[in-house]
Amino acid sequence: MKIRIKFSKQGYMKFVGHLDIMRYFQKAMRRGKINIRYSEGFSPHQIMSFAAPLGVGITSNGEYLDIEVTDQDTPSFTSQTMTKSLNQVMVEGIQILSCRKLPDTSKNAMSIVCAADYTLRFRERAILEDLEMFFEKLSAFYSQDQIMITKKTKRSQRKLDLKPLIYHLERRGNAVFMQVSAGSGDNIKPELVMESFYESQNWEYPPFGFLIQREEVYGHDQAGNKIPLEEFGENIE
Amino acid sequence: MRKLALNDEILLSVQQPARYIGGEVNMVVKDPSQVDIRFCMCFPDVYEIGMSHLGIQILYDMFNRREDTYCERVYSPWTDLDKVMRQEQIPLFALESQDPVKDFDFLGITLQYEMCYTNILQILDLSQIPLHSRERGEEDPIVIGGGPCAYNPEPLAEFFDLFYIGEGETVYGQLLDAYKENKKNGRNRLAFLQAAAQIPGIYVPAFYDVTYKEDGTIDRFKPNNPCAKEKVTKELVVDMDQVPYIEKPLVPFQKVTQDRVVLEIQRGCIRGCRFCQAGNVYRPLRERSVEYLKESAKKLLDHTGHEEISLSSLSSSDYTDLPELVNFLIDQCSSRGINISLPSLRIDAFSLDVMSKVQDVKKSSLTFAPEAGSQRLRDVINKGLTEDVILSGATEAFKGGWNRVKLYFMLGLPTEEKEDMEGIALLSEKIAEAYYDTVPKEQRHGKAQIVASSSFFVPKPFTPFQWARMCTKEEFLERAYLVKNKFREMKNFKSLKYNWHEADVTVLEGVLARGDRKVASVVEAAYKNGALFDSWSEHFDNSLWDKAFQDCDIDPDFYTVRERQIDEVFPWDFIDAGVSKEFLKREWLLALEGKVTPNCRQRCSGCGAKVFKGGVCYEDKD
Structure with a gap:
């Protein structure tokens, strides 16, 4: 199942660059116990993609990343519970604003x-x-x-x-x-x-x-x- | 939100501003006005290096468990920010509260390698704390050093108020209590230093006087204050299961050197390699129980979200329950996309089996550390690794699909001869031959890739080689060229690669490692000449140090190439590290005869570490 996550990036978090924000979210998925999907192969990575890189020094109220989770038709979570689990493992300055289910056929945010x-x-x-x-x-x-x-x-x-x-x-x-x-x-x-x-x-x-x-x-x-x-x-x- | 010490203009004009903002996952937040003690912990190198250090994470966690203490962190500002801070006179600040370090009660600096000494002066200087202990007043923080280089603190003696000798878990609590008590009673800095001097493991350099003989060696090293002890005994944790391990380590935003969970499985080592300081000063070997480690691994992975876990110890293969621990980790990690990294494993059937499960054989390499090229020299250094073991391990690995091997050697070891040096090339060649003999042509993934590297040997305090003469820069380089030329003669030359370390910086490391109080002036002069980040080859400038030696009229050869007498008083002799000088002497003489000493589990050699009443010295031998 595809999920689109919206978050804000405020305060001193604006000094953390795009690549580091990606790494941050990879770790946050594990801390928040999100059942994210992994790629196949010897060194599996999370299925995760960001919409548009944000330059260092810029704050945001509308950042996006898409992930895939292993849940099929009946998810074990709601938008609300997933938002809550993730917010519990966020640092000051990053807040999850919404987690929404995308149609299976939807293109990823970046494209x-x-x-x-x-x-x-x-x-x-x-x-x-x-x-x-x-x-x-x-x-x-x-x-x-x-x-x-x-x-x-x-x-x-x-x-x-x-x-x-x-x-x-x-x-x-x-x-x-x-x-x-x-x-x-x-x-x-x-x-x-x-x-x-x-x-x-x-x-x-x-x-x-x-x-x-x-x-x-x-x-x-x-x-x-x-x-x-x-x-x-x-x-x- | 926390206010930052640096403004946007500065942060956006330096490289990697995230080094200076704090706010990482698991950062401890306290109200500084609600604590009695503010402790700033420093690793005197850039953030990415400092954040990779396990010791600081342990102490950070331990201090912050105390309600009366707030422990924060500071690292060396990189050269770009260093310049700005000097120009604008911005005092160095701690990452958590962003408050100036000079307003703290303590500045604790970890001493992990000699080449960070100029960075210590940078930290003090940028913090606007007087460089010398004697110049500090009641308002300045207490500057305390610890870590492996504190086993010879003398080159830094005048820059520190205190040194903590040994493992931090034991008497830091006592030290902080003493500080609080002293402050409460309205007593001064000197009164605290005197109280601290009476705590085991704490060394107050100002309370000791050194006199020298005409030849420059030490005549007497005596306390000048009744509170100071004659001998400072290292502190050590006897039962590793009784001290808390970190549960929520800091997780940096930036990619740092150790971007993983580090699970410390044991301290100390049974091996007794004669060049190795860690193997001697951390004796005896003490293991954590496998139950403790399983519990700990789970918590650490949950709280950090790291994608890799690594075992930390001097020799993981000696950990009793290694198979159980490793199988547990494989079980826990494989479904969650977490990698397992197993450094310092001996190559044998077990480790090859495990490694084939946790890493991609085609992409990874095997590592051996024979340290010396010939069996004779390996016996001298007491490295219990034989050519047969290396070759059979490599052969097994080649059968398992590996074709890359890394080999680590040292050059300039005591008694080293031409044959020993050439042995580096010969051993590498034999490993390459083993590959071509073992793996049929059609099954090979390209050539064997054997990479041999040698560092230059630096004799360290509290090792049997503390008496050894060190090579000159020219001797080191000659030896490296000799090895390099030998490699050229090898039949499988194209499968072999040979690298060696910088020689200038090694010589300097040698001076600082076995230096005395006189060396402090050189460190200060080098810093004032502009030396900084000396462990970074792109920043290291030997000419700044050459000039410092000249200006201070100190001959570096005195500390490196001089032959030391067996009864010489060493600058670090006042420290009791457990291993006795008698034992080290015995080992030095055995080394010169090329005789090996068995490891602690085979037979006790009476090194002296048994006095701590724990660890391998008291293991069940049945």
């Missing part, structure tokens, strides 16, 4: 990820004197028809229009909220959007200027709609 929500808050030191001006200019930046940037990867540089990859951008209080393209296609980091904005204004982008938080990750359903990954599964009662 369907299409978008993610982020909130960017100014760090105290980097806060601007004139916030109104900042948000006005940001709004003007976003309302352009085209936002051409040069995206650098390890191997190459390419010109890219950011505009169609930013699905939404708005002011929320004193923070910037954005929904951007994510996943294996065009994965847009929120810093990239802010850096492009600062560059367009000829401002120097302050490294560590923003506290960034991922709020949600979306996948495409068969009709092409963006749906929070959690909603692909159903509660086990």
Whole structure:
């Protein structure tokens, strides 16, 4: 049976990198006595996959991993009991938000990820004197028809229009909220959007200027709609 | 949530920030204002190394069982953070509370290898604690050292207030009680050190004076304080089932060196290898009962979620109930995707059978530690491993499907001659031949892969070789080249590989291992010259140490290549480690004659460890 787990990563846990979070969850499955399935072979590993790696320094309210458990049609647990067993073995900063059953035919989270929500808050030191001006200019930046940037990867540089990859951008209080393209296609980091904005204004982008938080990750359903990954599964009662 | 000592900007600009945040699974959380004693335990190396150490986990668990004590941890900040902390004058902090180490009552530093000595000074320096014991005041923590290198604490004497000699489980409670009592009565630091000096196993270096002869060796080593004892006897757990073992070890986020459950099955060793310090100072052998270990293994796996469990001891094959324990573990682990790792096993029918069950034969290798290339030299070092045993073990293994063998040797052992060195290549060749003779062509998975490595021998205190002359760097390298050239002559050269260790760092290890109080100035000078993380080959810079020796006018050869007289007073002679100097002397002379000594289960050789009234010395012999 396939289970999708949603968790949050807060506080100092943001300094623990993606690979270490994977190792952390492997051990947590054993501590929480989850009957996770193992691969065959001499060194069996847990059937577990993560939706979208989160960069070091970023907090999140919407992280996902999929696992398979050995239970067949009638599970020995409910969504609630599994969430509880896992939360009992979590560290401060990581909280399991939900455990939901996926249809057997569903694709794993990583392959369907299409978008993610982020909130960017100014760090105290980097806060601007004139916030109104900042948000006005940001709004003007976003309302352009085209936002051409040069995206650098390890191997190459390419010109890219950011505009169609930013699905939404708005002011929320004193923070910037954005929904951007994510996943294996065009994965847009929120810093990239802010850096492009600062560059367009000829401002120097302050490294560590923003506290960034991922709020949600979306996948495409068969009709092409963006749906929070959690909603692909159903509660086990 | 806990507040961190370092801000985001710093943490996001250094490598692996998770080294500095604490918060790991099973971390103990207490309210520091509700305890009487704050103890900070330190492993003076980077987090991934320090977190792999079993001893600290044991003490962390033991201290935190006390309601009146909060034990926290600190490790060496890596060089990137070290720089930032110095620039911004950020005091070194403990991982749990993130409070400055200088505000603690105790800073306990484990001394696992000599090449961490400059890191000890880094820890003190970054903590803003005066480097020298004599400069510390009432507000500074009590700095206490322990671990294997505390068996010769003299090169570090002036940096420590106390040393704990022996196993931590026995008198730490007494020491902490004495501290609390002293504090309650409003008495000062000196009063506590005097109280501590009267506790067995505790050594207060400031309470002893050393005078030297003209030739630089020790004339007298005497207490200068009535509270200090003439001899400091090591502490040791007599019944291993009577002391608690860890139940909830810390589980780091990062991949560390020992990323597994470590089950300590026994302490001590019956073998009596003459080069081995651990085998001598941890005598007598004391086993934990198999029931205790089964219970413990279950709890440890449940509480950590680790995917591997490893047995820890100096020689696992000597554990009486090994088959029962191993079968239990196989039974427990196989369905849960947990691996079993069995280091320090003698290769025989039993171990090959077990290993074929717990590891992938094609991917793993067999390890032998003959330590010396010839039977004559193996007799000198009392390594009871014969060529027949190695070859028959290897042959059995080849039949079982293995084709990789690792061999560990030492170069520079006492009495070593050309034939002994060449023996390293010859033995490796014989093992390769055994493979080609045993396994028919059609069944081979490629070539045999025999990897021989040699480290350079460092004589250690409390071993029969404590009198031995150590080789110079040039002698070491000559010997390594000689072996390397011999390998080239071998028929199966292409199946053999030979590696050797760094020579510079070995010589330095030799100075520190058998050093006296005078060596402290060199350690300090080297640190001030910039030496740090000396055990990391990419950081080790011998020129910093050369300069330190010159500036301090200390000749390293005095500690390494000098011939020692049989009646010389050694810097560590004031410690009673159980094995007597008389026994070590006897063994040294037997070694020079090439005569072996039987192990503790074959016959008692009267080493002196029987005074502890436990372990193998009192086993039923029927």
